[in-house]
Amino acid sequence: MWKKIIIVFITLLTKQGLFGQLDEKILLGQEFYIRSEVLDENRSYIVGLPESYGETDNHYPVIYMTDGDYRFTYTSGIVEFLSKGSEIPESIVVGITNTNRTRDLTPTYSDYDTASGGGMKFLKFIVEELIPEIDNSYRTNGFRILAGHSYGGLFSGYAYINNSPFDAFIASDPAFAWDNQWLASFTTPENVAMVKNKKFYLTNADNYERNPDVFEFMRPAVEYYYALLKNMGSNQENIRLDYLPEENHGTCAYMSWYLGIRFVYNGFTMKNVEELTIKDIVDHYSQLTDKTGKTFLPPEQLVRNIAQKRKEKGVQEEVLELMHLNVKNYPSKRTYKALGDAYVDIGQEKKASKFYKKALEFDSEGTGVNKGNKLNQINN
């Protein structure tokens, strides 16, 4: 298996050289190639790493998406926003780009479209080739989400009911009407029982305008499938269908991602932080770790915010404890410096300097918005 970094730079206007004193490109991620034996072709995928990736040795969950070339940018924006607010953990984003979209995303052959029917192979490629490649190349914690829209949503549904090695699935306005609702006929109570603990988020859009003939049966197919899952004993807490009446088939993909990712990580963050003890925080994330079997640590930023509140209240001891927690979970220049600062605040300069020295042992620090540059440093 080989991998090659291609760096996609647009040659920006020469004008910029005239005006800008600084011309740093802001990159979200990079494209890689993988040879697939299963599909007998070369495939590409795009990877975006979280901001803290290069600063710590931590392991991260991964969000995979089909139609990756089209959906990578906005997904990165959503993930970056939600993780900055500690609503979700920092995550690696992987966009799987298309070669033959219809072939790959449809689980069965149907006369509707003669290119169809390669979904099973495509899932095999993802499970047996792509996921191992990602897990070998990056520090992943094993928690995986698969998101897809339209045919991609159909594929997410297929991967879900097959109990494929993802923990959560997002199907945005999915084409469940495919092949006389094949997915529904394929689904049995035994399948449903197997995926009971996995999350599945679905949306329906208002599709009338573009093509009433198609959409009069598109939405009912999704509603039918949702009801079927419930009838077969799905865990109500783990599946959800939202109707997005202000969105059409194309536009709903964005909100589906946003709401779906939030649904998957519902309960991840902690509210009412002023009332929480440090033990509450540690317990919350170790319970999540136990429940999912994947390691989730208290988010660095959340702990920092809580420490800030404690500092305002003058509870310095807890500030120290929280900063120690961050150092333990995320040993980095930033966390050691913050710990040093906390000791300065209580007048223990000697201890502070010990941690400042520790901080200096790390050579990289967050570069703010331009995480692309950092990506280069990591990979090159």
Place this chain on the structure above:
Amino acid sequence: MRRKLLLPVFFIICCFQNSYAQDQAGIQIGSEYLIRSNILSEQRQYFVSLPASYHTTKNRYPVMVISDGDYRFYQASGLLEFLSKQNRIPEMILIGVANTDRTRDLTPTPIDNNASSGGADSFLRFIEDELLVQVDKMYRTNSYRLLAGHSLGGLFSVHAFLENSDFDAFIATDPSLWWDNQIILDDLKDKLVDTGFRKRIYLSSADNYERNEGMVSYMRRGHELFYARLKSLGFPQANVKLGYFLDEDHGTSAYISLYYGLLFVYDPFRLDDIYNRSSSEIQNHYNQLTERTSSDFIPPENLINDIAQFRLRNEELETAIELLRMNANNYGSYESYVGLGDALARASKKEEAQSYYEKALEINPGKSSEIEEKMNELR
């Protein structure tokens, strides 16, 4: 039977539309620059993201400036890319201004316990007289300007709205209108000049109870007072909206309310039932948008192409040709000429079809074999 045919066609079209607007640079979202500000006596950092079509057209684009740019640039660029690809807003050039002294720059008046606060006037002058002057030199901008900000950045958006700035529209998500005893709400009548009534402003209000019990009513009251006072001054209903986001707190509301704010300031950007409209109805709609915003808005090329293909599938040849003609006139791109040529060929208007194929070839001589094949089919 008809259903059976339509389903695959539809999904192929969706897919086609997707890749149509796509750019190899999906991975790069922008560039970072420095500018020396004489007004602020300091060096400032800013980020620029260009729309997907920037390098393949000669179009001019509206500019959106977002405060807290270092924090909000990613999310805003992803949002703009998605919404413009879906033709719900125009493609825009995004400028994110990074902070140096956030409170100083975003607050209109000084308050006692914050010594550096109160620099919003200077910061606004910096944006208008230095930053945007630079941006206008570097890029093909049109005159439409949008300012967005969150929290104190939202306060700054409202400040710029009331200071009769060059901006045409404002988004203030969960803005801190409580600042300095709600001083921003004073004397609205005197601040709001006639031109202000033609501008659009979107505000959002989150559920802030959890984060800060005392603050929630204070925050919300500022939003509602401002909204009510604007309306009592006769501010047009169509130009102001206050959105409530009860599932979001102060932090999380920033994203989703930016989404709805963008839709509001351009509403109606997209014509209802556009797939069944004539080319003149569509052109009129965009002319009205141009008039309303004093900026050039052109029917989006990929949307018009998508509609024309829809018409072609329904065998409405003449209507499709009109639409494609509109694209060829507005854009003069290789794709628009080929699209028009193909439709004309299908209508057996061979001579005219040939003339557009020739035009296409002039633009992109590298495609000579494709064009030749099409010409041969004509004969």
